[in-house]
Amino acid sequence: MFEALSSSLQKALSKLRSKGKLTEEDVALAMREVRLALLAADVNVKVIKQFVDRVRERAVGVDVQNSLTPGQQVVKIVYEELTELMGGEQAKIKMAAKPPTVIMLVGLQGAGKTTTIAKLALSFKQHEHRPLLIAADVYRPAAIQQLEVLGTQIDVPVFQLGQSQLPKEIVRQGLRAAQAQGADIVLVDTAGRLHIDEDLMKELEDIQSLAEPDEVLLVVDAMTGQDAVHVAETFHQRLSLTGVILTKLDGDARGGAALTIRSATGCPIKYVGLGEKIEPLQPFHPDRMASRILGMGDVLSLIERAEQTVDMEKAREMEQKMRNASFTLDDFREMFQQVRNLGPLDQIMKMIPGMNKMKGLENVDLGDKRFLRMDAIITSMTKEERANPDVMNASRRRRVAMGSGTTVREVNQVLNQFEQTRQMMKKFSGIGKKMGRRNALSALKSLGMDGGIPNLQDELGKLPLSAEGSNFPKSRRHHKKKKK
Amino acid sequence: MGIFERFKQGLKKSRGALFGRLGHLFSSNRLDDSVYEEMEEAFLAADMGMETSLQVVERVRRLARENKIQQPSELPPLMAQALTEALEKVDPTPSVAADGPTLVLVVGVNGAGKTTSIGKLAHYYKSQGKKVLLAAGDTFRAAATEQLVAWGERVGCDVVRHVAGADPAAVVYDAIQAAKSRKVDFILCDTAGRLQNKDHLMKELAKIYKVASRELPGSPHEVLLVLDGTTGQNAISQAKVFREVVQVSGIVLTKLDGTAKGGVVLPIVQELGIPVKWVGLGESKEDLQPFSARAFAESLCEEE
Incomplete structure (x- = not known):
């Protein structure tokens, strides 16, 4: 770490x-x-x-x-x-002794309340609960429709009375409907509002005293700046928040608001939202958030994911091969498949410290299609060719291109990439002992050794991750020169 | 109420917060380093970022020396001057097409206030007697099109729309064709919110841009990046990435009617040279105002 x-x-x-x-x-x-x-x-x-x-x-x-x-x-x-x-103890949603459990979501405009409520409902649904959504945002145009569309998507009923009723009345009738339908979780979507809007804050207090929610959750955008402290303090004073949901953490914001809000209100962060796709909310990991805020990247998550997906046995075998430099195209293919198993590449890159700030990275095509094509090319080769790429003459290259539905140029690219990786492996072998643990990372880096990625080689050398092997940057630069 | 007053009125809360911090400073009668340190902290608390805060404090310090200022209470006008200078480097005038329809592409991250800003912008141009057409380019978020249609009804202008999940570039294409035949002055294109690190979504945006410039040469005449005024340092990253993909020509700074100060636009203007063109100051359709560096700076620094 x-x-x-x-x-x-x-x-x-x-x-x-x-x-x-x-x-x-x-x-x-x-x-x-x-x-x-x-x-x-x-x-x-x-x-x-x-x-x-x-x-x-x-x-x-x-x-x-x-x-x-x-x-x-x-x-x-x-x-x-x-x-x-x-941190502190893992904060869970407090369930009512007598159902339904009522949860109210509040926050500024555009924090992500409506999307979050759908995700929350989905999480409950997957745990065999029967949620009901109450659409109490009567101000923003089409907010009710948005909730209805999301409700249909996740197959959860939505209670609404249109935009002409008072939010308090909608909630009153919604709670009655929940009783009638036998819903055991009621999620109230409220309109986004400024914390200094006296009328609208009063409205929230009214809803709260009527519905007596078990949880009042503040939804906060992870990109929020210094003002987070005012927002959280005011909402907390008025509504005695029970927790916080941090949204849009799939962006590249460092999310210092999490710390601000925690120290301003003492409320635990219960969940985090990652993206607009409706999928269950993720639990909050204080340790990962800490490293993210410090700019150390989410290395823990990455390592954990690597440990889950990278076959340790294979990794050791690979390491052996790297050291012997008996690295074949089959191994190459296996290596990038393991990297692919880690998840979408752009997410992985983001988790590596320094990567998100890297120059030239925005031009890199991280589309998984490239991997598919590489896979097709390698699998179109004969066993012999894969074991010994040196035999690939022009005729063989043409055949492989035809077989894989690609062009000779692309075949050449894969072969060049492989050759570069193999060269690099030899250099790695001196410090091979350290490779095992971070095999996935190294593999990832070597995959980046593609002509289309300017500066990557230099930049990678500067990454704190490889700082312990101080000969890295030097040898890489050397290698680059040779290429020219 | 003139634009200037209206602007200041809307920013009252922002001003209260920043000035509240500094109030006690200016009442002290010694101008020493601790005053400047506190000033720096106040700028930091306005999301101006380390570098810009230091630069502005340095500028104020120099102005104070040049003007032989002794009392902290005389500092606010100098602070306003320093902030204005920092913001005035770029021209905030909205761009329009020399002839034919002006196409404005509105982009930004999720929840920044794009659709609402378009509604208000439509109202602004309508009230100037222009003919406005809206393009519902957010085909992704649930009910986003409906939201824009509601704005279209409220303001009184047509909306070009497709079904949910359609190609947003196709919506823009249709809007351009419609605009040509209906003799429209302004086409305001909504787009889905996207975080700037989502590569595929940024590519989609590049495609929209490409289609617009092909179908209506010279367009988009204006690419507005909508920034939530409560956003912190991430706004810089947003501006950088969006500028690279769609040549952002101006910023709409929204939600400034809260306590957030939107100070992050200073490093954006300083480092990237993108002007702030519009400011969102409230919920009603009149609450989008052309940006004025002086009004903004003075609102932040001066007493009532």
């Missing part, structure tokens, strides 16, 4: 080599960088101040572990504090 710190932090801290206890100077230097990282992540300035003071107090005088530099030690503390601050 800690070799993957954001690069600016690493750079600033690399000078510190003292051992023993953390000095005030070590901590102060690290804190400046931490403050910048938190600011860039949109954590509220006041929250940062409190947080940094707290960490400073805890960090000075702490023993530096042998395996860490003083800077890393400080960040380890920062990371632990962040995780703890956002």
Whole structure:
């Protein structure tokens, strides 16, 4: 985890080599960088101040572990504090002793309430509950239709009385309908509103006192900036929130609002929303959020996913082959299939620290089609060709192109890519021991060794992930030159 | 109420929040580093980001020296001046076609307020006696088309629409054909909200752009990126990516009637040179105003 710190932090801290206890100077230097990282992540300035003071107090005088530099030690503390601050016990939805359980969703305009409510309903439905949605947003044009369309999509009934009734009345009748239908979960969709809109906030209080919800959840956009603190505080004062749902985390926002809201209200973040597709909400992982806020990427998630999908046995075998340089096209194919198993490439890239800021990445076609084509090309070869690509002469290349429905140019590209990967493997072999654990990552990187990705080789070398193998960037650049 | 006053009125809450922070500072009578430190923090709290905040504070410091200012209470006009300078680097005038219909493409992330802004923009142009046509290019989100149609009815202009899930580029194509035959002045194209890191959705947007420029040469005359005023530093990434894909020519800053200050537009103007052209200041159809750097800056920094 800690070799993957954001690069600016690493750079600033690399000078510190003292051992023993953390000095005030070590901590102060690290804190400046931490403050910048938190600011860039949109954590509220006041929250940062409190947080940094707290960490400073805890960090000075702490023993530096042998395996860490003083800077890393400080960040380890920062990371632990962040995780703890956002965490605590896993926050679940509180169910009513006597059904139905009533859940009310509130928030600013455009936070994602309606989409989130559909996702929440779907989660409940998958756990054998019978949810009912109440459409109480009578202000935004077509908000009720939106909820109805979503309700149909996930096969959950929607109660609505059109736009002419008062929201309170809609909720009153909706609750009665829930009783009649035997619904055990009632989800109330309210209109988006500004926290300073007195009339509309009063309306929410009215709905709350009528419906007596078991949960009042604030829906917050992960991209929210400094103002998150005002929003959360006001909603909390008026409605005594029971939790928060953080939406649009599939974007590249660092989501510092999560920390701001947690410290401003003390409310736990119960779920996160990832995307407009209606699928169940995801549980919130404080540790992953902490590393995301610090700009360390969601390395934990990636490693976890890699562990789930990458066949460890095969990985070890591959590692062996890499070291012997007996790497064939079959292995090449297997390698990128394992990477593909990790999930859509653009999501994976995003999880690697530094990747999201990489220059030139926006031009990279991460479409999975490329993989399909590569697969077709390799499977169109004979066993012999796959084991020994050197035999691929022009005639064989033409045949493979015909067989795979591609062009000779594409076949050449795959062969070149393979050759580059193999070359790189040889260079890797010196530090092969470290490869096993991060096999998937390395494989991913080598797949990126494609002519179409400018700067990737250089940029990858700078990634904190590979920082421990300091000969990486050098050897790569060398390799690139040779190509020219 | 003139535009300037209206603008300030809408921003009252934003001003209250920023000035509230600084109020006690300006009442002190020593102008030292701690004043500037607090000022920096106030700018940071307005989402202006580290770099821009430091730059603006430096500028204020220099202005204070040049004007031989002794009292913190004299700082607000200088702050407003520094912010105005930072925002005035680019021209906020809306672009229009030299002749024929003007095509405005409206883009942004989910929930920024695109559809609402289009409704208000349609009202603005209608009230200037222009003929406006709306294109329901958000064929993805449930009931997005219905939302735009409701706006069309409210404002009184036609909406070109397809069924849900249709190709948005085809909607734009049809809108252009309709606009040509109906002698329309403005075509306002809605698009589905998309996060800037979704590659396939950005490609879809590029296609819409391509179709528009092919069917109506010189268009889109204006590409407006709608930014939620509550958004933090991610707005910079949004502006960067959208600019690369569809040559964003201006920003619509929405939801400024809350306590958010929308300060993130400063680094966007500074670093990317994209002007803010419109500001959303409320719920009603009149609440979209042309941007004025001076009004914006003064609202943030000056007392009542």
